[in-house]
Amino acid sequence: MDFFALTCNLPDGQRFVYRALATGEDISKGLFARCCTANISPEVHVGGARDSNWMSATKDPTVAHGKYNQGNGVVSIDLCKVKSEVVDISGGHGFINEFIADMAIEDAEVLIKGYVPPDAIRLLAK
Numbered sequence: 001m002d003f004f005a006l007t008c009n010l011p012d013g014q015r016f017v018y019r020a021l022a023t024g025e026d027i028s029k030g031l032f033a034r035c036c037t038a039n040i041s042p043e044v045h046v047g048g049a050r051d052s053n054w055m056s057a058t059k060d061p062t063v064a065h066g067k068y069n070q071g072n073g074v075v076s077i078d079l080c081k082v083k084s085e086v087v088d089i090s091g092g093h094g095f096i097n098e099f100i101a102d103m104a105i106e107d108a109e110v111l112i113k114g115y116v117p118p119d120a121i122r123l124l125a126k
Helices: 042-046 061-068 098-106
Strands: 002-004 016-020 054-058 074-078 086-088 109-113 121-125
Touching: 016 061, 042 054, 042 098, 042 109, 054 061, 061 074, 061 121, 098 109
Parallel strands: none
Antiparallel strands: 002 086, 016 054, 016 074, 054 109, 074 121, 086 109
8 A cells, every 4th residue: 555645746647536426415515534533444445345444436537437437427536635534545555455456446545534625636537
């Protein structure tokens, strides 16, 4: 897993990630993990933990638009405006479970801990 501290010197290809919105999410208030008080590992999150302090996003907009879009919209997230921990798991490195590593690779997954502020979010499509 690649943990990184963010600076706005990230190239555009790494600065933005994408996420399909869930029913009821209001980007004017920001995006919240399902359970901000949980303390689970990225591997447990990707493995399907429902009560997670992580939010999944992808480096690949086609994954957000195609695989996960349920008609609630897709957003881009500017990681330079996110103040919480961000973990790039798109390489699948560091996972014990090979199946979970493969899922992270397939989805070009990036995890964001806790909260994404409204000013980091831009609606791309409904």
